[in-house]
Amino acid sequence: MAVRPPENSTISVATNGREQLVSIPYPRPPATTYMAGVFILFWLGGWAFGEISAAHQIMTTPAGGGTGFLVFWLCAWTVGGLFAVLTIRRVFQRSIPETIKLELAGLVYDPGIAPFKMPNSRSFPAGSSLFPKRTELRIDRTQLKSLRLREGDTCNRLTVDAGAQRIELASGATDVEREWLFKLLSDRYLPAASK
Missing domain, CATH: 1.10.287 (Helix Hairpins)
Structure with missing residues (x-):
């Protein structure tokens, strides 16, 4: 089954048998x-x-x-x-796209490396922004029941609870891309909830 991201999207989807790899590049930082x-x-x-x-x-x-x-x-x-x-x-470090590997038993999430964000007046560039961690995380079908598209003041957030962690998926994507990804994941892993 061919999966197409929204029109004019930077998201790419590669299919390998029954598995799919969704790659979500981060937007370029401002000049x-x-x-x-x-x-x-x-x-x-x-x-x-x-x-x-x-x-x-x-x-x-x-x-x-x-x-x-x-x-x-x-x-x-x-x-x-x-x-x-x-x-x-x-x-000057290159960003690495966020990837979500869709497997039969669940998904494998890799946050990639987001581009450096200039600190605002309330924050200081902490170790987490100077030394970003890239930890691959397995999220099984039972954990995907907590998949939610949450509306915020400025944009929506796509989250899933993995144990005690709330993971934000597609943080570099647009609202339309997050809505598309939410539908894709819901249709694949939560067929009863999407009907």
Whole structure:
């Protein structure tokens, strides 16, 4: 059975026998994300100058010459530089599409890697945004009974409960694509509920 995503959708569906692989690419980040990455890259030029100057001053000052604060400053400056390097790596890292493998007994969900999102004024780029985890998750037919399309203020969410976790599927998709995916999963795994 051929499964077609909505018109003008970036979702792709590959069929291998009875199994299907739904691939949902993440949208491109805004250009301001890359501009922030370029700014941090230029900032690292000044950071390197400060790092070298402070290290040189510590090494050339005679022992007991009052370099305690400078050593403390150099350590903090080094940590700041490492944080900037990690941020640059994450800003320019390619996103990996979210995939949902539809098997007979259930589905296998891989969240992929979303593009870096600039933090808003209330959040700080935590470890989860700098070091995204990619954990493949098996969701069986009994857990798929909790599949819901939830309406929110700005967009809908497609969720399923897997044990104590509530997993959001197709987080990078549009509302129309989520509705299509909800119907696809309902028809395949919950035939009684969809009729």
